Amino acid sequence: MRTLILYSSTDGHTIKICQFLQKIIERQGDEISLISVERESDIDLQDYDRVIIGASIRYGKHSPLIVDFINNNAAMLDTLPNAFFSVNLVARKPEKRAPDTNPYLKILLKQISWKPMQLAVFAGKLDYPRYKFRDRLMIRLIMWMTGGPTDRNAVVEFTDWKQVEGFGRLVSQMKQSPTAST
Numbered sequence: 001m002r003t004l005i006l007y008s009s010t011d012g013h014t015i016k017i018c019q020f021l022q023k024i025i026e027r028q029g030d031e032i033s034l035i036s037v038e039r040e041s042d043i044d045l046q047d048y049d050r051v052i053i054g055a056s057i058r059y060g061k062h063s064p065l066i067v068d069f070i071n072n073n074a075a076m077l078d079t080l081p082n083a084f085f086s087v088n089l090v091a092r093k094p095e096k097r098a099p100d101t102n103p104y105l106k107i108l109l110k111q112i113s114w115k116p117m118q119l120a121v122f123a124g125k126l127d128y129p130r131y132k133f134r135d136r137l138m139i140r141l142i143m144w145m146t147g148g149p150t151d152r153n154a155v156v157e158f159t160d161w162k163q164v165e166g167f168g169r170l171v172s173q174m175k176q177s178p179t180a181s182t
């Protein structure tokens with residue numbers, strides 16, 4: 001099967017998660033295209049048998065490019081086995097890591113008509129040294145307010161890789177188009 005993994009990532013952590021998923025899916029001999037949403041004009045969904053979309057959160061939002069891609073391709077997405085995952089720091093708290101408890105995923109699902117067959121929320125990476133001054137200040141303030149790390153040198157990967165692995169196994173099993181199963 002040919003799988004498209006489409007992503008939006010600012011600092012590369014969502015790409016790392018996508019590459020991890022890619023390895024799991026490739027184990028069964030499937031072909032993967034890992035493509036940034038910035039290159040969405042190169043994509044023809046008809047070329048694929050399965051689609052996974054992943055996007056990180058920046059200041060409360062998924063990239064508008066991802067939202068637009070989903071809205072412009074909702075009908076086609078529904079014809080393929082499909083999945084979506086969100087990456088954010090709120091999800092470092094296990095009680096905010098489920099599709100129905102993560103505020104960003106809940107908002108996204110209201111903005112789009114597509115109903116992904118599989119959903120996941122992964123905790124992201126905190127990397128203060130990498131951030132620009134203003135971003136570091138803002139994220140430290142948010143972390144201070146929510147009980148997270150505030151040391152300006154902190155680099156913490158909160159991602160639960162076992163959770164990502166479980167999701168990878170699940171999506172690599174998706175073979176039938178949702179319309180074909182109804």
Ligand SMILES: Cc1cc2nc3c(=O)[nH]c(=O)nc-3n(C[C@H](O)[C@H](O)[C@H](O)COP(=O)(O)O)c2cc1C
Nearest residue numbers: 009010011012013014056059060088089090124125
């Ligand atoms: C400028 C900036 C703003 C962010 N805003 C949020 C936010 O509003 N909520 C949240 O949970 N995480 C927020 N994050 C955390 C990112 O979602 C997290 O670091 C994620 O791993 C980034 O993935 P990426 O490297 O693929 O973009 C923010 C990170 C940065 C750098």
